[in-house]
Amino acid sequence: MPDTASRPGRLEQDALRLRVIGDWTLPHYARLRDAVAGVHAESVDLERLGELDTSGAALLVDLLGPDTVRDVAQWAPNLPAERQALLRAVADASRTPLSAPLGPDKGLLAALAALGQIVEQLARQQLQLIAFIGLTLSTLLATLATPRRWRITSLVAHVQQTGLNAIPIVALLTFLVGAVVAFLGATVLREFGATIYTVNLVTYSFLREFGVLLAAILLAGRTASAFTAQIGSMKANEEIDALRAQGLDPIELLVLPRVLAMTISLPILALIGMLSGMLGGALVCALALDIPPNQFLAILQRDIPLRHFLVGMIKAPLFAFLVAVIGCLEGFKAKASAQSVGEHTTSSVVQSIFMVILLDALAALFFMEMGW
Template sequence: MTGANPAQTAGPRDPPERGMTTDDQTPAEAPPAPMPPAGLALRPRGDSAVLELSGALTVHEVTQLQARLERLEHPPEAIDLSGLERIDTAGAWALLALERARAAEGTTLRLEGASAETTLLLDHVRRALPEPEEPPRRERGLTAMLERTGRSVAAGAAFLLDLLGYFGLFLARLGRTLRHPREFRMTALVAHAEEVGYRAVPIVGLMAFLIGVVLAFQGSAQLRQFGAEVFVVDLIAISVLRELGILLTAIIVAGRTASAFTAAIGSMKMREEIDAMRTLGLDPATVLFVPRILALLIMLPILGLIANVMGLFGGALMSWIELGISPSMFRTRLLEGTDVSHVVVGLVKAPVFALIIGVVGCHAGMQVQGNAESLGRMTSQAVVTAIFAVIVADALFSIFFAQVGL
């Protein structure tokens, strides 16, 4: 009888020992032990308190460290870092923030026992922390007030000269396009005319209609006391045709168009499209300024005429309802008591207002820097400047026409 095969007669194999694999019986790699969290311990050192940190101080333990620090009755005077086994930039920032907070309170916090790696990390984070900017000291007194006033006047004069330079640039590029008609961009002119003129008709017409209604209502309430209700027609006609029609139209257009010009040109400057235009040999003033300002020059007088018509219509309607002045009587009184010079005085202002709005909007767009904050600031500044300049120009026109007898 042959002997049994040892492989068949042997019993089940013994299980491998702990830490050994079943294939090659080599020790298995044990997973790394988790780093203990940052621990806090206070130990007295005379009259002071030293805070000992041990374990790991990373982004996961920063919140725990700050919470435990807030629960301490007395803030530590020193922190012992000799027990730290690991620290990252978040932990270093927490320690340095605590150090800065104590320095702001007039005390010092010492970081002791740090290893060479921890010291190097703390130095890197300390250099990267932003330094708090101290607000500029505002000097008082007559000399400081005169200096601020002088600087404001000088800045205003420089701003006016800059606007005058942009106006001259527009005139130069307009003259060039007249000498070289092929360089004129008719498509851009039509598009901008539609945007600044045609799309503004509803709001301008509604505004002028309501202004006429208000003038008729308020005028009738006052003139009825003297039995002079019929003179409300003269009040509406002179106010709308001479002043309010074109002035309020220019204010609305300034709010719409100056902001649109600034936003469009400023966005192109932020995306470096204007630099690309110069690289391609295109003049930004010819391509961007001339069509926009010329569209305003053409459309603002038309909008002024629409505002005049709608203002008279609103005044006539309210006069009919409130005073019983029929439309035929209103028309008769309007033609007899209103001279055509009032219409001329109102419409003469329109090109000047258009130039002011267009130049201010294009100038503000070119002042935009490479960030959205600058775009928003310059857009708001363009609207405010355009409206203020329009009102000042209207006041100067009123003084001028009063002096010449118109």
């Protein structure tokens, strides 16, 4: 073999034959491909070939066609045996035509079709959600009758994860929002000389809306995503199939403890949210408006009926149930890839926050019409 100090590969046409010269290797691939493009040869001279790897061999196959390369022993008998074997292997691999990539459809029709698909998908998603809620409720009823099937350990563990561990962040967040609402009230009401009503603003908003809403949104981000990722990766690992194959019900084992734990946790967190929000408001009232805490408490006791608290609390279990069910359902929908688990986790957070806010708006409308 001639001297093979690293030389970029090239093609050279002399009087008699096409010569293949230098290293036909991966680093030179892009340039060599341009050189090979459009050239077709019956045979080449490989005497001055340097290094050769699979990418170079693939280019030679492009140049000569797989059948010619397959017979390399006949036209290049001096080539070392392992080179011949490499060329033959790549020629065999390239013999079956490689499928052409499918171009994406373009145009108005394709856009309309995509829109239609999205709408249908959304409708299906809601249908699936309703079906899954039904399945969960019917499993719950069946399980209630037989205490032996209550998963107390799992339930308590989930209450700790979703409820107890979320207390600090819920308390901090509602405290800050309470302070902000009080500041807003103070600023707006000062112009009317009615800053004392800041107390009513803070307590009304937290008892009726913000306490439960903020807690629910936090749990949607914190726990619904966790449920989706847990169940999604179990599904990717075929654990759900393993449960089913053993005659165990994944709804009963995985979904019920999570849904029940959420339904227990969220009302408690909502209560903590209300208290902590009002504490934030009271602090601002005391520091910025000269309304001492005992006066704040007196107004709270005198002016705010209990029904506002009940209106807020009654929403908590409903939100909790929806958030947990959406989180679990999205987990079951995930496929066996990292990307799919990620997509469904995103989708579960977006859906559950959307549902919580939508329901809250509807509930506000309803309670207002009822005069509660």
